[in-house]
């Protein structure tokens with residue numbers, strides 16, 4: 001395991017902001033840390049990075065204590081709004097970080113190429129877009145080939161193309177064995193791009209599993225969206241006991257284990273039906289279920 005947390009608890013004055021939180025991140029695994037504002041995500045990251053101590057619990061980063069030399073050398077962190085010197089070029093900024101880490105500056109261009117900034121390497125960072133600045137941050141985080149990458153809302157403020165490109169780089173890193181823990185409020189993007197989801201709610205871990213498994217545990221209703229043939233929506237709605245949504249659409253809601261039987265009912269209506277779509281609960285539905293106290 002690259003990261004192991006057990007019973008991690010942190011209080012500020014008499015306020016418990018993390019309460020017995022425990023989960024692991026294995027090599028090559030991409031774990032999303034979700035939670036409302038103030039849920040404790042950044043506090044947990046600061047503890048993992050060794051910036052603040054936990055009050056209770058065990059934290060192992062690359063098998064050692066947070067803040068140890070092994071942990072610091074093998075872990076990289078990208079804060080939400082990484083700040084860089086606007087007068088420096090991307091290349092100069094990266095050379096500066098490489099020198100700070102005691103690394104050879106000849107790695108600067110390969111790292112900038114890795115994050116797609118080779119063309120803009122000699123331009124001042126002050127002229128970069130937000131997406132480009134995030135890439136500088138990612139290049140900085142990749143110095144020394146980290147085994148654990150901690151990313152605090154890394155894609156906030158990025159456009160959809162930049163987000164997708166950012167995740168492609170993360171996928172490559174994970175494929176090479178880097179463990180990734182990233183916090184996000186963008187549920188739909190982590191839905192497709194992470195292996196496991198941890199949800200914090202007021203400092204308590206309320207879920208820790210794959211999306212498929214959380215979906216099963218939540219057993220939220222599935223929606224079947226039926227398109228009726230022209231002029232047949234009322235008849236279809238009545239025969240299926242569904243809700244007519246407009247001139248042609250009829251909505252049915254059922255449990256997961258009823259889905260096949262309901263699809264059979266729909267198909268039995270033959271030419272009355274044009275089409276049917278099965279709408280699974282989204283990560284937002286699942287997130288909301290667990291955040292409101294559904295069983296983890």
Ligand SMILES: Nc1ncnc2c1ncn2[C@@H]1O[C@H](COP(=O)(O)OP(=O)(O)OP(=O)(O)O)[C@@H](O)[C@H]1O
Pocket residue numbers: 012017035036037038039040041042043044
């Ligand atoms: N230094 C501090 N002193 C007192 N309370 C703090 C301190 N740092 C954080 N908190 C409190 O701890 C709780 C968790 O904060 P944290 O920043 O970890 O949440 P978060 O999940 O990262 O939120 P966001 O999504 O808004 O970034 C909040 O109630 C916050 O006010």
